[in-house]
Amino acid sequence: MIIESASWGSIEVEDDQIFHFNRGIPGFEEEKEFAILPYEDSPFSMMQSLSEPSLSFLLADPFLFEPGYEFELPDHDTMELGIKEKVLVRCIVTLQASIEESSINLLAPIVMNPENVEAKQIVLQQSGYQTRHAIKELSAARTLFAKDGE
Amino acid sequence: MLVLSRKKGESIVIDDHIEITVLGVEGETVRIGISAPAEVDIFRKEVHLAIQEANKQSAASTKDHIEALIAQFQQSVKNEK
Numbered sequence: 001m002i003i004e005s006a007s008w009g010s011i012e013v014e015d016d017q018i019f020h021f022n023r024g025i026p027g028f029e030e031e032k033e034f035a036i037l038p039y040e041d042s043p044f045s046m047m048q049s050l051s052e053p054s055l056s057f058l059l060a061d062p063f064l065f066e067p068g069y070e071f072e073l074p075d076h077d078t079m080e081l082g083i084k085e086k087v088l089v090r091c092i093v094t095l096q097a098s099i100e101e102s103s104i105n106l107l108a109p110i111v112m113n114p115e116n117v118e119a120k121q122i123v124l125q126q127s128g129y130q131t132r133h134a135i136k137e138l139s140a141a142r143t144l145f146a147k148d149g150e
Numbered sequence: 151m152l153v154l155s156r157k158k159g160e161s162i163v164i165d166d167h168i169e170i171t172v173l174g175v176e177g178e179t180v181r182i183g184i185s186a187p188a189e190v191d192i193f194r195k196e197v198h199l200a201i202q203e204a205n206k207q208s209a210a211s212t213k214d215h216i217e218a219l220i221a222q223f224q225q226s227v228k229n230e231k
Contacts, residue, residue: 007213007216026198026201027202027205028209042224044220044223046216056209058208075188076188079188080188092205092208094204094207095216095219098222099219099223099226105201105204107197108201108204121201121205131200131203132204
């Protein structure tokens with residue numbers, strides 16, 4: 001189907017790229033559907049609201065930036081999302097002037113079931129993760145970003 | 151706002167399926183136990199507000215901005231190789 005995006009104009013998305021958020025996400029509880037579209041050649045994805053063209057987010061694969069990232073998905077979330085085997089995890093990036101200075105929300109990952117396209121932003125309890133981890137301070141940042149002049 | 155007094159060990163029932171029990175009081179800190187169905191999400195309010203705020207600040211960046219940043223990322227990865 002074709003969806004409207006303020007940033008990207010009309011874009012064609014496949015049905016399996018449209019995820020259903022039963023409760024929206026915190027701060028945007030009325031937004032129930034987002035298209036999640038990978039950026040080619042990058043660890044990033046766009047998350048575009050279907051009902052609000054001006055609302056989009058940049059997502060990143062947290063395991064690429066922080067290979068030690070881990071959490072236990074609570075049983076009730078596993079059940080709510082109908083997760084059996086496949087699960088996708090992405091985290092929302094808060095952009096600053098440069099990617100390195102931007103931060104990533106490891107406390108509240110977006111968890112997706114690609115088999116039934118159900119998704120939820122879950123909040124980890126007592127994980128030690130925060131809403132703003134500077135990307136350049138994550139453990140894999142050194143291998144992901146070249147320093148100036150090198 | 152409904153205001154109730156409860157003693158240690160006493161409970162409040164909300165809507166037949168959520169039970170809140172005062173487990174103990176130490177100085178200014180009250181320990182609360184909550185029994186609720188699994189589908190009810192329970193968060194500390196400041197955590198919930200922090201996530202709402204982070205989401206709001208992360209929304210609706212412009213296309214040019216994002217594309218420039220991703221190009222910058224791809225360039226730095228290329229340089230690394």
